[in-house]
Amino acid sequence: MKPKVAFFDFACCEGCQLQVANLEEDILGLVNLVDVVEFREVLTGSAPEYDVSFIEGSITRPEDEARLRDIRSRSKVLVSYGACAATGGVNKIKNLWGNIDKVKKEVYDKDAAMPHLETYPTKAVHEVVKVDYFVHGCPITRSEFLKVVKALVFGTTPDIPQYPVCVECKMLGNECMYDKGGVCLGPVTRAGCNAICPSNNVSCEGCRGAVPNPNNNAMHEVLAKYKLSVDDIKRQFTMYALDPEVGK
Ligand code: SF4
Ligand code: SF4
Ligand code: SF4
Numbered sequence: 001m002k003p004k005v006a007f008f009d010f011a012c013c014e015g016c017q018l019q020v021a022n023l024e025e026d027i028l029g030l031v032n033l034v035d036v037v038e039f040r041e042v043l044t045g046s047a048p049e050y051d052v053s054f055i056e057g058s059i060t061r062p063e064d065e066a067r068l069r070d071i072r073s074r075s076k077v078l079v080s081y082g083a084c085a086a087t088g089g090v091n092k093i094k095n096l097w098g099n100i101d102k103v104k105k106e107v108y109d110k111d112a113a114m115p116h117l118e119t120y121p122t123k124a125v126h127e128v129v130k131v132d133y134f135v136h137g138c139p140i141t142r143s144e145f146l147k148v149v150k151a152l153v154f155g156t157t158p159d160i161p162q163y164p165v166c167v168e169c170k171m172l173g174n175e176c177m178y179d180k181g182g183v184c185l186g187p188v189t190r191a192g193c194n195a196i197c198p199s200n201n202v203s204c205e206g207c208r209g210a211v212p213n214p215n216n217n218a219m220h221e222v223l224a225k226y227k228l229s230v231d232d233i234k235r236q237f238t239m240y241a242l243d244p245e246v247g248k
Contacts, residue, residue: 004047004050005050005052019145052077058122079132080133081135136190165189169186187214188218
């Protein structure tokens with residue numbers, strides 16, 4: 001019997017679902033491995049229980065928490081996929097405003113008090129329920145998603161990089177963004193994207209979240225070499241809710 005798999009979305013742009021929906025020729029490999037029983041963007045239908053649930057998006061409203069807890073209670077394994085779910089991602093920018101009423105006024109103006117627009121500071125999925133596995137990135141990469149699915153089906157632990165983007169970047173022989181006058185979070189961000197941004201002349205903004213046990217000394221050495229401080233590049237940390245403390 002193939003494992004029953006379901007996909008759910010909360011506050012997000014649904015770009016990570018699209019990555020799955022657009023697996024192209026690999027979609028056959030996926031449906032050979034699993035039985036997709038719920039996936040709003042692709043099919044109709046539902047199931048009472050799931051072997052694996054994939055959760056996309058952030059938790060931003062009280063009713064989201066209740067729905068997420070219900071999904072968790074009916075799932076053997078729960079995977080948080082995409083930056084919105086895994087770290088809170090871009091949705092956590094609003095938390096920096098400090099006052100949620102100010103955020104609502106800015107976004108909804110005179111409609112801010114309408115009850116269906118109720119919202120609170122953004123939470124990542126693991127801040128509400130237990131998460132078994134993560135697929136990082138904004139958006140996720142299709143190859144890493146498939147790697148995680150295969151590992152879950154075959155009962156192994158997905159091999160997710162535990163080292164920084166700089167490792168991949170240097171192996172590719174890229175010229176460092178700092179040498180080009182930019183700032184880059186590669187020293188403290190989890191690898192696995194094949195350093196796609198610096199390889200295309202764009203600085204890393206940390207979409208895959210902080211690498212475990214970040215080497216703050218390496219970050220300091222880079223910043224000192226270019227006469228910068230963590231405060232100078234704080235803005236870079238805000239896009240994907242990376243805690244600037246990881247660089248301190
Ligand atoms: S992680 Fe990025 S691509 Fe995925 S849903 Fe969130 S904003 Fe969209
Ligand atoms: S700081 Fe950025 S550009 Fe420089 S090596 Fe690391 S990932 Fe590459
Ligand atoms: S280089 Fe950084 S921002 Fe770009 S995809 Fe990789 S982790 Fe995300």
